[in-house]
Amino acid sequence: MELVIFGGPGGGAIVAESVRAAGGADRVRGFLNDMLPPGTRIAGVPVLGPFASWRTHEDAAFIAPLHKPKEMEERARRVAALAIPASRWARVVDPRAAVSPDAAIGPGVYVGPFAVVDPGVAIGAHVALWPGAQLGHDTRVADFAFVGRNTVVSGRCEIGLGAYLGAGAAVRDSCRIGAFAVVGLGAAVQRDVPDLAVAIGNPARILSRQENAQLS
Ligand SMILES: CC(C)(COP(=O)(O)OP(=O)(O)OC[C@H]1O[C@@H](n2cnc3c(N)ncnc32)[C@H](O)[C@@H]1OP(=O)(O)O)[C@@H](O)C(=O)NCCC(=O)NCCS
Secondary structure, eight states: OEEEEESOTTHHHHHHHHHHHTTOGGGEEEEEOSSSOTTOEETTEEEEEOGGGGGGOTTEEEEOOOOOTTOHHHHHHHHHHTOOOGGGBOOEEOTTOEEOTTOEEOTTOEEOTTOEEOTTOEEOTTOEEOTTOEEOTTOEEOTTOEEOTTOEEOTTOEEOTTOEEOTTOEEOTTOEEOTTOEEOTTOEEOSOBOTTEEEETTTTEEEEEOTTOOOO
16 A cells, blocks of 8 residues: 655655655655645655645545654644544555564554664554664553653653654653653653653753643
8 A cells, every 4th residue: 555654855855755665655645735736846756735735635644744842732733633544554664673573563654774663662653763773672661751862761661642852862661751742862861751841861860841831
């Protein structure tokens, strides 16, 4: 089935590249993008229309890699508001990733090249593992979370709804990262990070709290 990607430059192009690496260059039909006019080409693939035009693609599967630190809640709401049935979301796993057959992966998930997913891991819907991200055994990742490049999540962690883990972060075993929390790039997380917190550094400390978010 052909793939239609919400977004474009950045995340969308990375997902398209994984599909190509799997030998499916023709499988990417194009992007849905609210900013760029239809026909604009991104990495050789056209913008087909705005987000709202998804219904015209009856025979395609979708993926929405739309992650940005401190904007995760708004983006998750935007994807949820489309009300696309779960069966229409694709799972895109790069052929160079190592995913245990004993891991569970939800709809709309992207697993990038050289990512590692250990046995017993459970990944919710619309999660993205960027290239080189690693999830240790029995870790649970809630819907809409983002795990950045070369980020290492140790075993038995809990990554909350829409949490954003920046590139090269490391999370100690059994830690919980709260809903919509942000872990800055390179942070070493030694204990739980509360919902909506922004944590940075080694050892990680709370830099700020996203006061405008409306966790519900
Ligand atoms: C954590 C983050 C979201 C903070 O962004 P922000 O709220 O805009 O914060 P600022 O850039 O204003 O920085 C505030 C202070 O924290 C410091 N800081 C920010 N991020 C830091 C990090 N990851 N590690 C150490 N210090 C950091 C800044 O140097 C600054 O210090 P100063 O006040 O002494 O000058 C951002 O820095 C980050 O790490 N984003 C993730 C980016 C990423 O990983 N992208 C690739 C994904 S694959």
